[in-house]
Amino acid sequence: MRPQGLYDPRFEHDACGVGFVANVHGARSHAMVDRAVEVLKNLLHRGATGADDGSGDGAGLLLQVPDEFLRRECERRRIALPPPGAYGVGMVFLPAAEGPRRRCQELVEETAADEELEFLGWREVPTEAAALGALARRSVPAVAQCFVGGRGRRGAELERKLYVLRKQAEKRVALLSGDAGFYVASLSSRTIVYK
Incomplete structure (x- = not known):
C-alpha cells in the first residue's frame, strides 16, 4: 500500500486484533457473550504473551x-x-x-x-x-x-x-x-x- 491522505502504511506495525459481535436489533442475550468470547479465542495469535502460557497483555469485552x-x-x-x-x-x-x-x-x-x-x-x-x-x-x-x-x-x-x-x-x-x-x-x- 502507499500513503494516501493522512493514512501512511508505515505506521501499521502493531499486532492488535479487534473483533466485533452485535445484534443489530439491540437484543441482549448470553449467546452474544459466548460469541464474543469465541472471537477472543480466535484472536489469541494477535496478543502478546508472557514467559508463561497463562500471562499476556490482556483482552476484554x-x-x-x-x-x-x-x-x-x-x-x-x-x-x-x-x-x-x-x-x-x-x-x-x-x-x-x-x-x-x-x-x-x-x-x-x-x-x-x-x-x-x-x-x-x-x-x-x-x-x-x-x-x-x-x-x-x-x-x-x-x-x-x-x-x-x-x-x-x-x-x-x-x-x-x-x-x-x-x-x-x-x-x-x-x-x-x-x-x-x-x-x-x-x-x-x-x-x-x-x-
Missing part, C-alpha cells in the same frame, strides 16, 4: 450494561439502583492490599460527592485466579464494580459527569500514591468492560 444481572447482584448487597440509564457502573482494578484498596475506594466515593453524583456502593467481582499464569497471579488486582446514581441526569449529561468522575478519581489516586494499582477500565451508564 465491551458490553451493554447488564441491568437485570446487576440489579439482582445489588439487591443481594442492599444497593438500591435507580432505573436503567439513570446510574453508572464502573469496572475498577484496585490494589490487592486492603489498606491502599480502601483508600482508593474512599477517593472514588469522595470524588463522586464532589461531582454531585450519588455513590451507591461497591460490588466485589468474582475472579478466577487459577486461570492466570504464575507471573500474572503475582500482580493480580482486586476487581470491583462501583455504582453511581446520576441524581436525575441521564444520557449524554450523565456520561459526561461519569467521565469527569473517572478522570478526577484517577488524578486524586495518582497524587496520593502514584498509580497504586488503580485503574478504571470503564465507568458508564451504557457500557461495561470486562477484562
